[in-house]
Amino acid sequence: MMKANDYQKQALRTLNPSLSKSEVLINGVMGLCGESGEVIDLVKKHLAQGHELNREKLAKELGDVAWYLAETAYALDYDLESIFQMNLDKLAQRYPDGFEKEKSMNRNDETDYVK
Template sequence: MNADEYQQLALRTLAAGLSRQERLTNAALGLTGEAGEVADTVKKHLFHGHPLDREALMKELGDVLWYAALACDALDTSLSTVMAANIEKLRRRYPEGFSSERSQQRNE
């Protein structure tokens, strides 16, 4: 499955009738909540002695993707467009791949 196909299928589960502003707000708040759940799962593994729950992490990452798809929809763009722009930004920032030195000298 490619990113745009995912976006199209994921948005089938979006409640009808939400304005662009409501979709964007829902996406921003949802991304924050789901990223927190990812972090909490990792925290429990690292600091509470729980085994790493890969299945839970995969489900939460799926929820992150759903909200990213919603944000893209609210911005009238596609996941693939955002993904391509991000890769281009990373290529400009780290043309030879990541380096600590280049990161510390970044001027943005």
């Protein structure tokens, strides 16, 4: 099984080496938005237009999302496993006993982020 940091290391082999860190950041964030749009478009066509859900194409688009996530994390000097752990820590704080609708509707996002 591949580890997240191993994926990030291998994926970054295809990063454009001529980009500055700030250019890597903007490319990563724009790529995340673009690829996420492709993911939702496939689901929209399935749910609203009667297309068969192409699970393999959707999975490949999620792979593109993963690539841009790896790039964006790199631009911020984070590895993916740290990003994933930070997210799990935030979710554990927000929902210590698992998801609760009430907590979801009345949460304070200020407590989610250290400034």
